[in-house]
Amino acid sequence: xxxxxxxxxxxxxxxxxxxxxxxxxxxxxxxxxxxxxxxxxxxxxxxxxxxxxxxxxxxxxxxxxxxxxxxxxxxxxxxxxxxxxxxxxxxxxxxxxxxxxxxxxxxxxxxxxxxxxxxxxxxxxxxxxxxxxxxxxxxxxxxxxxxxxxxxxxxx
Numbered sequence: 001x002x003x004x005x006x007x008x009x010x011x012x013x014x015x016x017x018x019x020x021x022x023x024x025x026x027x028x029x030x031x032x033x034x035x036x037x038x039x040x041x042x043x044x045x046x047x048x049x050x051x052x053x054x055x056x057x058x059x060x061x062x063x064x065x066x067x068x069x070x071x072x073x074x075x076x077x078x079x080x081x082x083x084x085x086x087x088x089x090x091x092x093x094x095x096x097x098x099x100x101x102x103x104x105x106x107x108x109x110x111x112x113x114x115x116x117x118x119x120x121x122x123x124x125x126x127x128x129x130x131x132x133x134x135x136x137x138x139x140x141x142x143x144x145x146x147x148x149x150x151x152x153x154x155x156x
Contacts, residue, residue, distance in 0.1 A: 096144070
């Protein structure tokens with residue numbers, strides 16, 4: 001299943017301490033450290049995002065968010081996407097979006113194959129699938145997707 005980022009910002013809203021800014025080199029360049037791996041890297045604000053990065057208001061209002069996250073119209077964007085560390089490039093906050101028969105979002109499934117939903121019927125369907133599918137199986141995502149579709153949900 002291909003993950004398509006919708007740039008909602010949800011994944012990075014509580015990632016403020018995963019990237020440590022050690023030193024500001026210039027207005028748009030920073031020496032950083034990836035806290036989870038200890039790997040140093042230089043973060044450069046993408047050329048097309050310098051304007052939105054310059055406004056620190058949003059960042060100051062969201063102290064738990066990644067310091068390089070900024071709003072841009074209806075999106076929340078990473079301003080260092082081109083130079084972001086591996087932990088960011090490989091992170092998948094949502095691997096499935098699950099929609100009910102009306103087309104309404106009923107829940108999401110995160111990269112560790114955890115369902116997040118208040119939809120009782122969806123939870124029942126998911127729990128039944130969990131009894132048959134190991135989260136460690138190489139094809140677990142595909143199998144969960146099929147199980148949800150058999151219960152009448154649409155999965156993206």
